[in-house]
Amino acid sequence: MKKSKKQKKILFVSSEVYPFAKSGGLADVSLGLPKALLPMFDISIMMPMYSSIDKDRFDIVHTGISFEILLGKKKHLVELFSTSYEGIKCYFIDTRILCAKKSLYGTPEKGYKDNDLRFGLFSKAVIAFIKQSVEPYDLLHLNDWQSALCALFLKEDSSIKTKCVYTIHNLAYQGVFEKKALSRLGLSSSYFNMESLEFYGDMNFMKAGIAYADVITTVSPNYAKEILTPEFGCGLEGFLAKHQNKTVGILNGIDISNFSPKTDTALENNYDSKSYDKKYKNKQSYLKERDIKNTQRPLFIFIGRFTWQKGIDLLVKELDKISTMKLNIAILGNGEKKYSKQIKSISSKHKNINFYFGYDEELSRRMYASADFMLMPSLFEPCGLNQLIAMNYGTIPIVNSVGGLKDSVNSIDDFDSKNMSGFGICFEKKKPKALIKAIKKALELYKDKERLNKINLHNMECDFSWDRGAKAYATIYNSLVEKR
Numbered sequence: 435m436k437k438s439k440k441q442k443k444i445l446f447v448s449s450e451v452y453p454f455a456k457s458g459g460l461a462d463v464s465l466g467l468p469k470a471l472l473p474m475f476d477i478s479i480m481m482p483m484y485s486s487i488d489k490d491r492f493d494i495v496h497t498g499i500s501f502e503i504l505l506g507k508k509k510h511l512v513e514l515f516s517t518s519y520e521g522i523k524c525y526f527i528d529t530r531i532l533c534a535k536k537s538l539y540g541t542p543e544k545g546y547k548d549n550d551l552r553f554g555l556f557s558k559a560v561i562a563f564i565k566q567s568v569e570p571y572d573l574l575h576l577n578d579w580q581s582a583l584c585a586l587f588l589k590e591d592s593s594i595k596t597k598c599v600y601t602i603h604n605l606a607y608q609g610v611f612e613k614k615a616l617s618r619l620g621l622s623s624s625y626f627n628m629e630s631l632e633f634y635g636d637m638n639f640m641k642a643g644i645a646y647a648d649v650i651t652t653v654s655p656n657y658a659k660e661i662l663t664p665e666f667g668c669g670l671e672g673f674l675a676k677h678q679n680k681t682v683g684i685l686n687g688i689d690i691s692n693f694s695p696k697t698d699t700a701l702e703n704n705y706d707s708k709s710y711d712k713k714y715k716n717k718q719s720y721l722k723e724r725d726i727k728n729t730q731r732p733l734f735i736f737i738g739r740f741t742w743q744k745g746i747d748l749l750v751k752e753l754d755k756i757s758t759m760k761l762n763i764a765i766l767g768n769g770e771k772k773y774s775k776q777i778k779s780i781s782s783k784h785k786n787i788n789f790y791f792g793y794d795e796e797l798s799r800r801m802y803a804s805a806d807f808m809l810m811p812s813l814f815e816p817c818g819l820n821q822l823i824a825m826n827y828g829t830i831p832i833v834n835s836v837g838g839l840k841d842s843v844n845s846i847d848d849f850d851s852k853n854m855s856g857f858g859i860c861f862e863k864k865k866p867k868a869l870i871k872a873i874k875k876a877l878e879l880y881k882d883k884e885r886l887n888k889i890n891l892h893n894m895e896c897d898f899s900w901d902r903g904a905k906a907y908a909t910i911y912n913s914l915v916e917k918r
């Protein structure tokens with residue numbers, strides 16, 4: 435699409451973007467949101483040129499731009515690559531220490547030791563890039579701790595007039611490093627105080643985004659409230675409270691053109707609410723492929739990172755019991771080894787538990803399309819995308835009502851076909867046996883096919899797209915840029 439000259443120029447900065455590199459929901463958002471904003475803004479994306487990204491597959495080429503960045507006492511050569519993906523210009527920062535690693539951030543248990551240098555350098559390179567741009571950028575949209583320092587670098591350079599929005603996707607990952615990170619990055623020790631980067635004697639990247647961005651957003655209205663409490667604030671609740679007047683919660687959406695059962699190329703049988711019975715064919719072929727018997731039983735799935743956030747401890751604790759119920763359960767995930775071991779050991783004892791260890795985008799999509807129910811017993815969930823994808827694929831989510839799960843899943847007890855938001859089975863983890871009770875409720879619902887279908891068809895007609903969220907971000911972008 436040809437851009438009108440009047441469109442505001444935005445750079446969306448993220449450490450992962452689907453389909454180039456993905457470890458979780460951040461990558462989905464980093465494509466879906468810019469795509470939804472594209473008709474309104476001249477928006478491009480910037481991310482690291484990880485060595486795992488296939489340059490040929492995505493036609494990624496050198497832009498001819500390179501520069502040197504001084505970090506502490508060392509100079510680093512930075513090369514800039516680019517491509518166009520689904521109509522969006524995507525830029526890639528290539529510099530050795532950032533990109534030559536095997537994975538994005540390290541292992542699930544421990545990040546790479548030099549992540550401070552890697553993402554400090556990334557943030558500096560972003561600022562160097564916007565400085566050399568002939569047509570200035572109106573606004574930078576930063577995401578999570580990996581690009582948070584951009585907000586500080588922007589404020590340090592009074593020659594740059596670019597505004598800055600900072601989105602917190604998950605407060606549990608703040609980018610905390612030893613104090614010496616400050617000098618490693620060549621940052622003044624004057625930043626080492628409570629109002630800035632200091633955090634219990636360490637240096638905290640996320641605090642830079644919170645302190646120096648013009649507007650902070652987080653990924654659901656409920657999470658915006660929760661992070662002000664000690665239970666969910668991860669030690670930053672006081673600091674966030676100070677910046678509350680510039681904080682807004684906006685519910686994430688999903689990229690419907692990417693996550694739609696009607697067009698998803700991973701599915702054998704595409705379907706929509708008008709051809710919902712085809713979902714059953716997907717279920718049958720999936721069960722056959724995974725050698726799961728008793729195919730008339732309801733299929734429950736879990737897809738996600740194996741980490742305490744996702745409620746894995748509860749799932750592991752109850753898994754033996756769950757397996758005695760008349761259901762099949764398929765688990766897809768990777769993450770902390772202790773959880774994989776536990777799940778592997780339990781699933782080897784029960785034929786109705788199917789465990790696939792790893793990260794597999796295609797398999798996940800076939801699971802969304804085959805399942806009857808999806809389990810999300812998360813302890814906290816800033817927004818969560820799984821439940822939105824599940825509802826869009828006609829699968830009932832079973833959720834612990836926290837964070838964005840509370841904002842996006844209404845209880846089926848209150849089902850109202852005129853309420854065009856999604857419905858699922860909601861429980862409160864704090865109540866004893868809550869998960870087991872929720873699963874029993876699902877089994878009851880499964881017996882009542884008429885009600886089950888009604889809820890699923892309703893969910894599939896709901897709008898989980900980025901339309902609403904993108905409008906809210908557009909309002910913020912416009913008000914900030916007009917204020918300049």
Ligand code: ADP
Nearest residue numbers: 458459738767768792793794795798818819820
């Ligand atoms: P997170 O906290 O991991 O970001 P979200 O619910 O926001 O959680 O997003 C998770 C995204 O990652 C979804 O698109 C989900 O389908 C996908 N996902 C998670 N784990 C896996 C896996 N093991 N294989 C394939 N996709 C996965």
